[in-house]
Amino acid sequence: MAISSKRITINLLLIAAVASIPIIEKFVPLGLHISDPMTDVFVYAILGLGLNILTGFTGLLNLGVAAFAAIGAYVFAISTCEIYPFQLGFWSALGLTMAAGALAGFALGAPTLRVRGDYLAIVTLGFGEIVKDVLVNMDSITKGTQGINPLPPPTLFGHELGGSGQYWLFMAIALLVAVGARSLERSRIGRGWISIREDELASRAMGIRPDHAKMLAFATCASLAALAGALTASRLSSSGEPGNYDFQISILALCIVIVGGIGSVRGVLLGALVMVGMNSIVLVKLTELMGGSDSAPPAALAEAHGLQWAFLFVKTWAQNVLISPTNWKFLVFGLALVLMMIFRPEGILPARGSKEDAPDGDEGAGGVAGGVTGGGVSSVATKELRP
Amino acid sequence: MQQTVAAAEFLAACALSRVDAVGGFARDGLLSSQEVFTQQLVTGLSNGMIIALIAIGYTMVYGIIELINFAHGDLCMLGAYFALTVVGALGVDQWAGTGGIMGLVLVLVGTAAFCGSLNWSINRLAYRPLRKASKLSLLVSAIGASFILVNLGLFWGGLPMDVFADGTSSAAPKAFPALVSAAPAAQIGDVIYSRTDLLVLCVTLPLMVALTYLVRFTKLGKAMRAVAQNPTGASLMGIDVERVIGASFFIGGSLGGFATVVYSLYNQTVSFQMGYRMGMDAFIAAVLGGIGNLPGAVLGGILIGVIRSMSDGYLEARWTNTVVFGILILILVFRPSGLLGAKLREKV
């Protein structure tokens, strides 16, 4: 497992390249505007890395990770905003947020240890919906859909950071989390997680305590998600509304992890770049390329017949919807997901040691992800379509 | 199928003969607490039966290839658009008398066929290439398919037809013509049993019976159960596993098609974003009952419907989702594999 020095060089070069984006943008007037969306990529990378610990390493499918981000954003907002009595600084609030996130993860993880596989997935999904609802409904505390603002921007040694400063700070935090996740993966704890994913019973026999390990994974995941939520809130100077942390964000986080390559830290970083970059860069460019659209008055369909009618019908339809680029976004996003999965089912950068040569299960789901959601449950004995 | 609808109409007609005129609030609108409860129960059951029918499609696919088919709700959404198009193109809402019933049957069967074929095609294009991949890759593919379907719904709403408001605002919700009048079929005290309530019952119950028969007593059903239990074993026994998977996608999809027509007739609104909630409710129902278990899905669906209705009625509507998910989590904590789910055994 020795890390080759070539790898270090490549990593450093990559980091330097990414770090230099704001500078290039400043000096080369190409109209790039990607440093801002890139900052979002870092936040989503943190979210993805957190989810990767739970879903990628430990094999527990979580469909409610956005709830932890919401908890993070709101704890951060309430502890810093001027309309509340606490008014902590950026860093202390960040610490508090991560602790609160860990606590929330623990609170969800502890009672649901017995719940497995897809049942756990829906418990986490339900948790996400409950958190969102509570945040909306407890409006005397959370301001409901108003959102909480203003929030302090990120600071470093007492200086408020602007655009590029935030870029580097978030990048540094994301890197730190990535390095942390990588070393966790290789540590005793991480090996424990992976062994639970592969075979819970065997890992128990080897002296690992699955309950402790799972709860730790839950807490770490939640804590990182909360961190991501707090960073976003600070950057936007607003907690946003609870609806901003709904199921769709959990799905996006899951897509980041899986598209990147589940269980692989580098894969998750790349996944965040691809998924969020698609939003901020590809879809925006697509809109620009297709240009503004104009709808036209509906054609006189009633008077037309036969071929002419068909032509007019299609033409009107095209003018109604097809011409507008924004109407294509769901399709582009969905198609990208399906195609990526078909051509790279293991993700763009799969975790090493998870290749097809791994022993296949009965359902042919080999590799790292095969263990996920099956979660050490023998599928042969239990799967049954019961009339 | 035709008999079913005829039966519904007959029941409705019988009931109609003893309906009081309904105008404003009878008796100053003050319902007795028992009447309120009965009414909420009726609403809950109707909603629950629709959810149950969709949940069956979920659970069938899950039982066979262990995929949470995220696209299922959006498939139903497209089904509703298909049904609306058929209604608009043929003017089904203008057909009177027996023609109306024929029209209803036509829409039901047509939509079921459409949804079934669409589900089969989705399986072919988006899931089958991933048969050897991990379950999570399959899940992401399903999520992608769901986004594509949502977008197709958005396009569909832009068709220059009357029923789509000439397609001028494709994203807006569309009204679904009342093929079955929402008028009360019967009123006992102040409890209203609407014709649509009856319709729900008359479509969903026979379908559930038919499906049980299919899975339990036919050759295809046997093959499906075999594939669910052990695909490798089944294929060794000479079962064409891919064909069986395709068949269950078709059947699950067509049940969704029936459900979506009933849903559209009951709610009279379709929108390209309605698939999310349809799918979500059905998913919860399937899990609550024990995913992969057909009676479980029905039980789960009815429970979700009734819980929603009771929570709206007796608690505050804004807490309903919390109540539903809270109960779900509690049940799963104490019964980790759902109400009727097989007990999960650890690998030994």
Place this chain on the structure above:
Amino acid sequence: MIRRTASIVAALTGAAFLLAAVPLNHAQDKPSKTLKIVSSLPQTGSANAQTTSIVNGIKMAIEERGAMVDGFKIEFEAMDDASPQKGNWDGQIESANAKRAIADPAVVGYIGTYNSGAAKISMPLLNKAGLVMVSPGNTAAGLTKPGLGEPNEPAVYRPSGKVSYFRVVPADDIQGAVACEFCRNDLKAKKVFILHDRELYGKGIADVFKKTAEATGVEVVGFEGIDAKASNYRSLVTKIRAAAPDVVFFGGTTQTNAAQVLKDLRAGGAKIPFVSPDGTFEKAFIEAAGKDSVTKEQGGVYITFGGVPSEMLTGIGAKFVKSYQAKYGEIPEAYAVYGYEAGCVLLDAIDRAETKDRAAIIAAVAATKDFNGALGTWSFDENGDTSIRTMSINTIEDGAFKFVRTAGGAAKAK
């Protein structure tokens, strides 16, 4: 070897950091003959219908002037602040849009946002950068009016201390009150049941409605937030039937299921008036509700709207309606008029501004007095609010909106 590469990379990175720390403003006001206006509205997802008509309205305002103002060419870009994953506005995208607009020196006006929540994110950014923002859709009172929102509002949106945010729509505080007065005076309601969609807009209006009702002696027999994604509201209707109100008020929009609430109300046998705010003042609402549930025999539907409806417009408004109809083949929605008005008032200000820089244009927009626009003749007050306080009450007859009467008016003026 590796170590040397690493240290070179590190040194380069360090140097780059230092360089970037030097403030460099090449975004200086170069003399340019092209000015740009951008809009930031959620065009992916549920609000697509309204935002498209707003964009159409803005485009018409620009085209009417031949895309030229005072010798300057006007460019327009419609930005989307929604993402496909969410299908709704997204704070990160709204923030990115604002930053993109700020970074482009040609941009002199920002038309947006549609959601008040999104405005809270971009307002301080644009204010700090001194870029004028004109909203065709935000109605949350706290955005401009002191004392109606949080204690720190609206100062928190004005880090520069100056007002740079303007809106052409009347805020919620007026509309909620007008709706309540209408229920009490015209519909003779003694008991009302209030529903809202739990969103900023809907709940804001419902809150005002409730407050007005309590102050004027109308009994509130129910106040409920609904789940806007629910498939139907039959259970809630049973609850409403049990409470036997004279009127149901729904604070919400077509997108948050107003039509479904109405249909379920009728299906549940509640033949009482249904009152809702301008979020439902669009053809899409009538289409979605279907012709049967909106009739007078079923209890009637009444909708409040800031300003008078398009067919009642005279002068410029009438002309706008005509040309919109010619171009898009339909009567413009309420939203289209707001978009058009926002575009017009901005272009008018650009025309009046001596120099075409951002600060001068803010001053020119703020100085808008007795502007003769599609919504009538109006001005911006010192908070950036429109002086229009006239609301209209509309009903639905034969599948179309029908003007009932005006309401509100000068009585509410400061």
